[in-house]
Amino acid sequence: RLIESSSSETSFAIGINGKWGMGKTNLLNQIKSLLAFKDNKFIIVEFNPWIYTNYEVMVNEYFNLLSENLYKYNSSITNKLKDYSSRIFSSAREPYYKLIDLFVQESSNNTSISSRYSYINHTIKKSSKKIVVIIDDLDRLSGNEIFEVLKLIRSSASFANTFYVVAYDDEYVKNAICKIDGLINAEEYLMKIFQINLQLPQLNKN
Numbered sequence: 001r002l003i004e005s006s007s008s009e010t011s012f013a014i015g016i017n018g019k020w021g022m023g024k025t026n027l028l029n030q031i032k033s034l035l036a037f038k039d040n041k042f043i044i045v046e047f048n049p050w051i052y053t054n055y056e057v058m059v060n061e062y063f064n065l066l067s068e069n070l071y072k073y074n075s076s077i078t079n080k081l082k083d084y085s086s087r088i089f090s091s092a093r094e095p096y097y098k099l100i101d102l103f104v105q106e107s108s109n110n111t112s113i114s115s116r117y118s119y120i121n122h123t124i125k126k127s128s129k130k131i132v133v134i135i136d137d138l139d140r141l142s143g144n145e146i147f148e149v150l151k152l153i154r155s156s157a158s159f160a161n162t163f164y165v166v167a168y169d170d171e172y173v174k175n176a177i178c179k180i181d182g183l184i185n186a187e188e189y190l191m192k193i194f195q196i197n198l199q200l201p202q203l204n205k206n
Contacts, residue, residue: 002014002196003035003042003130003132004041004130006163007130007160007161008160008161008162009160010158010159010160011153011154011157011158011159011163011164012162012163012164012195013153013154013164013166013193013194013195013196014164014166014194014195014196014197014198015166015167015168015170015190015194015196015197015198016028016165016166016168016198016200017167017168017170017197017198017200018167018169018170018199018200018202019169019171019202020169022200022202022203023200024136024167024168024200025136025137025167027167027200028134028136028165028167031132031134031165032044032046032134035132041129041130042129042130042131042132043069043070043127043129043130043131044132044134045065045069045131045132045133045134046134047062047065047133047134047135048135048136048137049062049135049138049141049145049148050137050140050141050145055144055145055148058145058148058149059085059088059148059156060085060086062085062157063081063082063084063085063157064081064082066081066157067081067082070123070127070131073126073127073129074123074126074127077120077123080116080119080120080123081120083116084113084117084120087113088156120159121159121160124159124160124162125160125161129161130162130163131159131161131162131163132163132165133162133163133164133165134165135164135165135166135167136167137167138166138167138168138173139169139172139173141176142176143176143177143179143180144180146173146176146177147180149166150193153166153193154192154193166194170190170197170199173190174186177190
């Protein structure tokens with residue numbers, strides 16, 4: 001109901017957290033099934049970041065996946081998303097070569113990253129669809145990879161009418177964040193990422 005009745009200028013994130021075996025994946029599957037019957041109002045994107053070899057591949061593949069799902073609403077979105085992601089996440093080269101690449105790109109194309117972002121945002125709004133990105137098993141990732149996914153949600157891929165539904169073990173994710181930077185208050189950090197955080201109830205074994 002929340003996803004169906006809401007609209008937003010930036011992404012809206014819903015966290016579903018609980019220990020392993022508490023039914024997070026089952027709940028995600030139920031959400032997908034319910035949205036699939038809503039008269040084609042939603043574009044459902046299933047993103048499994050843990051299947052990729054490193055976070056650079058993971059991020060690029062996310063934008064590829066998004067472009068595949070948006071292609072039928074605007075065929076030009078594919079190149080725009082690839083261009084946008086390549087500008088944000090440079091390849092694993094030496095800084096000297098990255099600087100040359102950036103100079104060549106800026107000389108040949110004056111379109112800024114913010115303009116690319118605005119175009120993608122406009123395309124999503126124009127489609128009159130709501131994008132629901134399902135991310136399961138965030139707690140399979142390392143700390144750096146978790147940070148990259150959270151950056152996607154709240155920054156790089158914070159597009160209009162885009163809803164992220166993310167399942168994870170709260171304790172694992174907080175510990176992973178603290179290992180990267182012990183000065184971060186992990187609980188407050190996650191509160192800035194997820195507008196709503198649903199704690200699954202603990203069921204007894206019976």
